[in-house]
Amino acid sequence: MTSTPTGTSSRSRGSRRRRPARSPRPRSTKAWSTATGRRSVPPSFYGFVKDRGPVGAEEISTELLRLPELNGDARAHVEKLVEGDPRFRWDATGALRTVDAESLPLDEAPYVVFDVETTGSSAGKGGITEIGAVKVQGGLVVDRFSSLVNPERPIEPFVVRLTGITDRMVSGAPTSSEVMPLFEEFVEGAVVVGHNVHFDCSFVAAARGGEPLPNPILDTLKLSRTLVPGLKRYRLASLVSHFGIRTVPNHRALADAAATAEVFLKLLKLLKSAGVGSVGEAVGLKASRTRVKPQKGHLAEPLPRTPGVYYFVDKDETVLYVGKAKDLKARVRTYFNGGDGRRKIGRLVQEVAEVRYTETETELKALIFEDREIKRLLPRYNRAGRGQKASWFLELDGNEPYPLPKRVPRTEEAREGVVRLGPYRSAGVLDTCVEALGRIFPLRRCDGDAGGEACFYGQMGRCAPCMGMGRDEYREAVMEPLVALLRGEGGEEHLKALVAERGKLAAALEFEGAARLRDLIAGIQRIRLARSIVSAEGVQAVVAPSTEPGVVEVFVLSNGRLVAHGGFEPSDAEGLELFAAEALDGYDDEIVGPRKADEARVVASYLKRQGQPVEAVRLSAAGDLAATVLRVAELAEAAAGDSAGA
Structure with missing residues (x-):
């Protein structure tokens, strides 16, 4: 029984004042009183058997099915109706009854x-x-x-x-x-x-x-x-x-x-x-609150509750998998309690004979070290870490009257008049970003034929042609600010509006809606952060507040690799200048070349999770850092004040 919901994003002809058509009802084989909502015909097959059961096949055929005398074939007829349906059972007397669903085996129940x-x-x-x-x-x-x-x-x-x-x-x-x-x-x-x-x-x-x-x-x-x-x-x-x-x-x-x-x-x-x-x-x-019986849980017991990298090793001393954790013991335990349904993890747990680990001072160092170890060891179960390439672009075709952002593969060649941002690794992040852009800007949602009724999105003010927006106005009001937003060159007010809407949803206890909006915001922020950190040329210093109060972290990156990392008080201009000078003098092109790990993406992912203000600056002289560090510290202090007053 399927009923198709009404409502469509396609345009329909006719007057805007036309009375909406009555939506179709869900299909059913029964008749119902629309005035009372009560049954106006005999109950369903299941309801009939449940109410009268155990009930004989003759009674079912004559009183429920309204069939003529079947000359002893009623049982065969009813058996065909209930064949394979676990809700019914024939008892020893030959009568049909319903089955309590709670008594059924898991793989048989409907x-x-x-x-x-x-x-x-x-x-x-x-x-x-x-x-x-x-x-x-x-x-x-x-x-x-x-x-x-x-x-x-x-x-x-x-x-x-x-x-x-x-x-x-x-x-x-x-x-x-x-x-x-x-x-x-x-x-x-x-x-x-x-x-x-x-x-x-x-x-x-x-x-x-x-x-x-x-x-x-x-x-x-x-x-x-x-x-x-x-x-x-x-x-x-x-x-x-x-x-x-x-x-x-x-x-x-x-x-x-x-x-x-x-x-x-x-x-x-x-x-x-x-x-x-x-x-x-x-x-x-x-x-x-029953838990699944642990499997090899003893292997996690020697691990400390500190950040670090863990190695799953088989009986032949081969490293099967490398992972990172903020709490090594807690993370490794999740593999051995039977609580992960992924088939790959089940096979991995069966092969593990030993868990080794290396402690790190911070979670970020664990992230970076994990990435390097995966590239070095190429463990069989770390498919995601084996040189994954950025293979997607976000594209806006300026040759179209109303350009729309869309994800395209890296294999497509760039064309004249097309704005292309990227490349990016995650197709999912790009798709989430495009969905969020549809909430921020009135993107084209239909063909915008003149004289037609506004489409579904147009009725909500989210379709430019339906709103009467011309092509030149669309480029000025939509395309240009959209590109600036994704390049990190403006548009922060749009993100602030989405954040405010997310807050309203959370305040109204609509947590699932707030979580979805949070994901959309994160999609845009990750694209902006990736462009400012990962795609930047030369030596970049990325500055963000630390989880330690009163401290700002500085990450120096070049050609996709983390060159230096340190924490400083915002007023420590001398320490920042010395740090920058050492970072500029100390890195080696052979080490930081593109053949090595793309650690900038790891840093970008780490910073995004922190949810703090982030700024990137081209590092060409030792004195370039001080002003940026002070600005980030002020932004973090202002954000903390806003949160306290909310």
């Missing part, structure tokens, strides 16, 4: 993984705007359910920006009293699954008059915290990234449900490896 989008308030004050679900059985998605829902109340503006669902889109959609009975049928007899599922269930219960769903419930958020300890974050996007899942959540119900379903299938494997056999046992894990 699951419905769902997600809702809402107006933005709590379940008591808000309403559902979209519901999406996928039915999973035997490790496969066997059915889908999706519908927009008219919440009969306004959608909060920040939710519109987050999900793209507008009041206009849902104005003609079915109400919750119409959608809920169909959703109830879709989940009958199944285990209900979701990420932070009790939030979604609270809205479903409110839509059902305060009555919660009777189904067993599994929460992928709680399961992942039990089965995959050691992650920094457990939001859906983080788990999708951790497990290497291609389906990306995008704050639309069906897409998020599909991504959650793939995460859940990974967690099912971990549940079974932990000795959990039934749905009931998995439900019990929520409260018991």
Whole structure:
């Protein structure tokens, strides 16, 4: 049973005042009273058997299916209907009954993984705007359910920006009293699954008059915290990234449900490896905080709780994997507790016979040392560290009337009139950056035919042609400031606006939306930082506040390699001049040549995580550092003041 949500970004002809068409209802084989939301025909097959069971095949065929006398073939007919459906069992008397889902083995139970989008308030004050679900059985998605829902109340503006669902889109959609009975049928007899599922269930219960769903419930958020300890974050996007899942959540119900379903299938494997056999046992894990039985955990015990680099070594003294950690013992433990579902890590753990380590003074030194060791040793399990090349550009084609930023491979040749930024390593970061730019600038979203109705984005003021913006105005108001923003030559006010919006979402307890906006902001900041640090020519000094109060860190880089690193008080002009002079005199072109590790990217990644002001300056003389250090210290002090006053 699938219903396609309404709302599209394509342009439609006609007057802007045209009344929106009534949205299609979710398809169903039943009839429902739109006035009361109650059944107007006999209940579903599952409901009939559950209410009357155990029930004979003759009774099912005559009273539910309304079939004529089958001359003794009723059992065969009903068997065909329930074949392969784990929700039903024939008992010793030949009658059919339903099965309690909690008693089913994990790999036999039917699951419905769902997600809702809402107006933005709590379940008591808000309403559902979209519901999406996928039915999973035997490790496969066997059915889908999706519908927009008219919440009969306004959608909060920040939710519109987050999900793209507008009041206009849902104005003609079915109400919750119409959608809920169909959703109830879709989940009958199944285990209900979701990420932070009790939030979604609270809205479903409110839509059902305060009555919660009777189904067993599994929460992928709680399961992942039990089965995959050691992650920094457990939001859906983080788990999708951790497990290497291609389906990306995008704050639309069906897409998020599909991504959650793939995460859940990974967690099912971990549940079974932990000795959990039934749905009931998995439900019990929520409260018991049971951990997976450790594997080779003794190998982590000798490690210190300090920054450093660790080496996984096999029985033949071969280094299998090199990693870095802020806390060596805590990081290595995560490999041996059975809590990582990636197949590669499972194989690695089986081969490990010894863990060696080298302590470093700081996390950054661990990052740099890890990079150098991977290049030196080429461990079999460090595929990501083997000379990964920057292979993507961000391009704007000035030959087009309304240029759009897009990711292109490095193999494409540059053309006249095309602005090209890069190269960059991460396609994902570039895609996130492009998505964020669509929130900052009114990029072209449609063909902009004159006389047509504004497209979906145009209705939100986010499509230049629909807003009546001419081509020259588009270049001046969109293309030029967009390029300046990505080059780090201006546009900070745009980022500040996004940061302020993220703060509003967090204050409203919309943490998933705030996290998504944070990722978009980070995408742009990483592109800016990469250009100012990684792509710069000559010897560069990168200055950032230290985690130690009153200290500023200076990183000297040349040709992609870290030449020197030190921490200074902002007023220590003499120490800074001596440091700069030694850095300029002491490096060797043979050491810092492009054939060596590209450590500038490691430094850029480290600085981005710190979330502090960063400035880069071309280092040509020993006195170049002092003014930059003072400026960064002032920016850090101002930022701290803003945070204290917030």
